[in-house]
Structure formats: structure tokens, C-alpha cells
């Protein structure tokens with residue numbers, strides 16, 4: 001009888017032991033999974049809206065340690081851009097995006113290609129006959145890379161918690177206007193979405209598959225052709241960045257656009273200098289030069 005009791009006790013202890021081990025294993029498995037999911041969560045995505053006067057240039061430090069430059073500003077600001085990127089410690093840019101062929105977006109590209117090793121380059125399909133555009137194309141050729149023409153639904157980066165998605169131009173649509181042909185990108189990292197609009201008009205942007213975002217690079221330097229109420233209603237940005245020079249001859253940003261953005265936190269490079277947005281899994285913060 002005593003032996004039987006001991007045997008039952010041993011069996012019970014064994015069952016309990018197996019159960020505990022199993023629980024521990026799954027707990028560890030879950031913790032490891034949690035760790036790998038969140039292992040990048042404290043690494044920040046940094047978007048530098050570089051002050052290039054009347055033009056656009058955004059340098060992005062992606063959390064996967066790759067870099068992206070969206071536009072370079074015009075030729076006279078080339079040192080501003082190249083020095084800025086160098087000062088962050090980079091000599092390579094993984095993705096260069098020339099949103100469209102206008103000089104205030106690609107004028108400094110030749111110098112960027114001169115100073116950095118460029119791995120990939122993307123632009124819109126509408127070409128230009130300007131010397132600036134030819135110099136840009138030549139720089140791409142000299143780099144030994146193929147110019148790519150991304151379209152909606154393409155991804156430049158698609159990883160866990162990090163996407164760089166091409167929102168426009170649309171596939172199978174013929175664009176004639178350089179501004180409207182702008183490569184429009186959405187960069188998403190965890191819960192924070194940034195929309196980069198180039199100089200696309202609001203009518204063009206409204207044809208795209210848009211969703212609410214947190215940070216908007218206001219299209220076309222705040223021109224009234226780049227933003228309307230319907231567009232802002234869909235995007236409902238919390239923050240907006242306007243890249244324009246002080247007292248520029250185009251009177252950018254337009255008063256009506258500024259009125260439409262009331263209720264949104266707006267940063268203007270003309271007032272704040274270079275504006276840096278940084279986000280991780282949970283926080284989004286801004287730093288301004290001035």
C-alpha cells in the first residue's frame with residue numbers, strides 16, 4: 001500500500017514537473033518573441049527637413065540603419081545638404097529619391113552623387129530638357145546604377161514595423177506636369193506615418209490611396225495648388241512641415257493653406273531652420289535648428 005502511494009506521488013510529481021517545464025518554455029518563447037518584436041522599438045527613425053531655402057530636401061535615418069534622401073534642394077544649397085549629411089557621419093546613401101525634375105528638388109543632386117556613394121536612385125517618369133536634369137542623369141550614370149521609376153503600390157522598404165511605400169504616381173497613368181508626376185512616399189514606423197508629397201497638386205494627391213497620417217510634408221512649399229480642405233480632411237495630420245524660403249517670390253506658403261492648417265502644429269523651415277522629427281514605437285518629437 002505504502003509503495004503504491006509513493007508510486008502515485010512520483011507520477012503526480014512527474015506530471016507537475018512536465019507541466020512546469022512546458023509553462024516555462026512557452027513563457028520564455030513568448031518573452032523572446034516580445035524581445036525580437038520590440039528589439040527595434042527604441043531605435044529611432046529620424047527625418048531631417050533640411051533648410052534649403054526655397055526648395056525641398058529631407059534626409060532620413062531609417063531604424064534599419066539605412067539612409068534615404070528625398071530631394072536635394074537647388075544647386076546653391078548643395079554644400080548645406082552634403083555637409084549636413086556628412087556631419088551625421090554618413091558617406092553612403094542607400095536610397096536617393098528625386099521626386100521630380102525641378103531644380104529646387106534636384107539641383108544639388110550632382111554634388112550629392114559626387115560626395116556620397118549612392119546605392120539606389122528613384123525618380124518620376126516626366127523628364128526635362130534642363131541642364132540640371134541632364135546633370136542629374138549623368139551623375140546617376142556615372143555612379144553605375146540604374147535610375148528606377150517607382151509607381152503606386154511599390155515598396156522601397158518593407159520590413160517588420162517599417163515600410164517605405166510608393167503612393168504615387170499611379171501605374172498606367174500618363175503624367176505631363178512635372179509637379180504632378182512627383183514620387184509621393186509614405187514612411188511608416190510602428191504607429192507613426194510620414195507623407196512626402198513632393199510638389200504634387202491636391203487634385204493628383206486625391207487620386208491616391210491616402211490614409212490618416214501623423215506628419216505631412218506639405219506639398220509644393222505650401223502653394224495653394226498643393227493643399228485643399230478635402231485632402232487635409234483625409235490625411236488629418238498632427239504635424240505639418242513647410243519647406244520654403246523667407247520672403248520668397250512665390251509667396252509660399254499661401255495664406256489660405258496656413259488657414260487650413262490651423263489646429264495642426266506647423267513647422268516652417270523659413271522660421272525654424274532645419275526641422276528634425278524623430279519617432280520610435282511610442283514617441284514622436286521634433287527638434288528645430290532655430
Ligand SMILES: [Zn+2]
Nearest residue numbers: 102104199220
Ligand atoms: Zn518645388
